[in-house]
Amino acid sequence: MAKAKAAPTSSSGGxxxxxxxxxxxxxxxxxxxxxxxxxxxxxxxxxxxxxFKFISQSILIERLKIGGSLARVAIKxxxxxxxxxxxxxxxxQLIYTRATAASD
Numbered sequence: 001m002a003k004a005k006a007a008p009t010s011s012s013g014g015x016x017x018x019x020x021x022x023x024x025x026x027x028x029x030x031x032x033x034x035x036x037x038x039x040x041x042x043x044x045x046x047x048x049x050x051x052f053k054f055i056s057q058s059i060l061i062e063r064l065k066i067g068g069s070l071a072r073v074a075i076k077x078x079x080x081x082x083x084x085x086x087x088x089x090x091x092x093q094l095i096y097t098r099a100t101a102a103s104d
Contacts, residue, residue: 055095
C-alpha cells in the first residue's frame with residue numbers, strides 16, 4: 001500500500017517529468033488617449049462632465065479617453081467657469097462634484 005502512494009509522487013515530481021511552464025501573465029493593451037483638444041471632445045467635456053456626481057482626473061481619462069494633462073486642464077477650466085465645485089484638493093488627487101444652484 002505504501003508503494004501505491006509513492007508511485008504518483010515520483011512520477012509527477014521526478015526529474016524525468018516536464019518542468020512547469022509559468023504563464024507570462026496578461027499584458028494590458030496600451031491605451032490610446034487623445035492628447036489634443038478637438039471641437040468634438042471640447043463639446044463633450046462641457047456637456048457631460050458637469051453632470052457627473054464624482055469628478056476626478058482619473059474619471060475623465062477613463063470615460064472620455066483623454067490624456068491626463070488634458071483632463072487636469074479641463075477640470076481647472078470647469079472650476080473657473082463654475083460648472084463644478086471642489087471637494088478635496090491634495091497634491092495627489094483633485095476631487096470635484098457637480099455644482100448645484102443651492103450651493104452658490
